[in-house]
Amino acid sequence: MSQIRSTEIGTGLFALLGFAALFFLVTQITSRGFSWHDQSYHLTARFSNVGGLKVGAPVSMAGVTIGRVESIDFDSTDYKAVAHLKVEQRYKKIPDDSDVAIYTAGLLGGQYVGFTAGGSETYFKEGDQIEMTQSAIVLENLISKYLFDKAGQGPAKPAEGAAK
């Protein structure tokens, strides 16, 4: 009898430890944890280019994460990317003339959506569209712009020097 009891206690402890480990992995290691009962509202933002923005990327304001990117669609009528943002309910006082931009976290980090607060007295509501958006900076465009600028003005300078 005591043999069976110790087996059962051991099994119970093992199962408990196993499920505790599962719970730990799901809630503590992943970023979302329990996301099914949190309160949040949805905003959409249209960008001409989202760059490398991914679903699940943070939405932040003043460096604080206030929500996540829920989905990214493509609108074929005006050829723009539509990002659906989910913002936590406790950050509901965001002026509705705030603008959003896509930034890069660090040199190698992922991209995120950043709010810059506006001065309006009214706030964003569920389902609102953000009017002022700034697209992701695509590094290739930046480099090619810089190179073409350089190429355009390049040879002029030494000629000036020679004339003196």
Next chain:
Amino acid sequence: MSLAAEVLGNGRALLGKAGSFTLFTLRMLRVTPRALLRPSLVIAQVFNTGALSLVIIMLSGLFVGMVLALQGYDLLQRFGSTESLGTATGLAILKELGPVVTALLFAGRAGTSLTSEIGLMAATDQLAAMEMMAVDPIRRVCAPRFIGGFISMPLLAAIFGMIGIFGAQLVGVTLMGVDSGQFWSQMRGAVALKDVTEGILKSIVFGFACSAIAVYEGYHAVPTAEGVGRATTRTVVTSSVAVLVIDYMLTAVLL
């Protein structure tokens, strides 16, 4: 000519083995609901395969996590991004090393004991005696062991993962001086729920494969001392290869 015949013969033997394994697994699955009606048998097997494997799983998890942190730190510092250590070790442990190393250890620790136990039962005519008493040995002996292993494996993998991450934290943060906040926040930022479920799904499949192979080899062991020994060896070899092959296929599908 004789070579061709030999290849043909080997191919037939392999096919026959695969077929008999499939049939055996199906038979076992069919009696599984009825075997679950006697939970005490299953609980005893969860204890055998799971609780008794805890020490080796935890110890291995700790050291796998520690060595991963050590290697990861050495690699990442060449790129000056040691803060990503949490991400690297977390993902590696949860998605790959956790399920795979647990399954290999499980095959060695629990699989062998299942095979040798059932094989010895066959060698001492216990299974035949059961059949004489109209007790189905697959239902009474094989199915509970299979279910027990199937239940234990994902739990063991989860424990392995948790301990492994703590081991990585121990070396990375305490020994190597990676910032603890960076370690955890980068890990949380990079690891999605999908990565955890991928690892769990893998461990469930591995649990199924390892338990089924172990029980099959035991049940079909040649009922002599030598036969049981060979069956035990085959369990470890077949399970290990199966785990690695399935792992590749699952990764390719899930990634």
